[in-house]
Amino acid sequence: MSAKRGHPPPSHPLRGHHKKMVKLFEDLVAEAKKDDRSKLRPMWATFESALLAHINAEEAELLPPYRRGHPVEAKAIEEDHHFFRKVLTEFGVDLDLHLMRADAVESFLRRLGDHAESEDGGLYPWAAREVSTEVQERFRRTAEGLPVTKKKDGSGIGLP
Numbered sequence: 001m002s003a004k005r006g007h008p009p010p011s012h013p014l015r016g017h018h019k020k021m022v023k024l025f026e027d028l029v030a031e032a033k034k035d036d037r038s039k040l041r042p043m044w045a046t047f048e049s050a051l052l053a054h055i056n057a058e059e060a061e062l063l064p065p066y067r068r069g070h071p072v073e074a075k076a077i078e079e080d081h082h083f084f085r086k087v088l089t090e091f092g093v094d095l096d097l098h099l100m101r102a103d104a105v106e107s108f109l110r111r112l113g114d115h116a117e118s119e120d121g122g123l124y125p126w127a128a129r130e131v132s133t134e135v136q137e138r139f140r141r142t143a144e145g146l147p148v149t150k151k152k153d154g155s156g157i158g159l160p
């Protein structure tokens, strides 16, 4: 993997996603504390679609091959994703009310942080070693909401 001549090296397809998620949510909480909360709805929409795209991409590209060797870890990740989807829906129903409830916000942010830390120590290093660069790139594009080219094979396992 080398950078193309004349271009800056591309960012690694597996890096930076979790930091971005947590930052978007922290910005949202800061916005909720302002008197003028006019940007709250669009910021929520951005966070919600980014988080959903992220967990959908993990489930589509990384978890199926990860599950074969790490069924317990994969199940724990899926359970967290289920929790995130549920809370997104609950928060979204009455955004102002929920973002004023500090305990709910804190527990969501804590679980998001723990989840990211756990994946950063397990799923992502595994994916960097075992998943082909093609699948990693497809993961990145899906997570960023970009169009994805058709899968050439469904294995998700990188070949040397």
Ligand SMILES: [Fe+2]
Residues within 6 Å of the ligand: 055, 058, 077, 081, 115, 119
């Ligand atoms: Fe995840």
Ligand SMILES: [Fe+2]
Residues within 6 Å of the ligand: 018, 054, 058, 116, 119
């Ligand atoms: Fe993640």
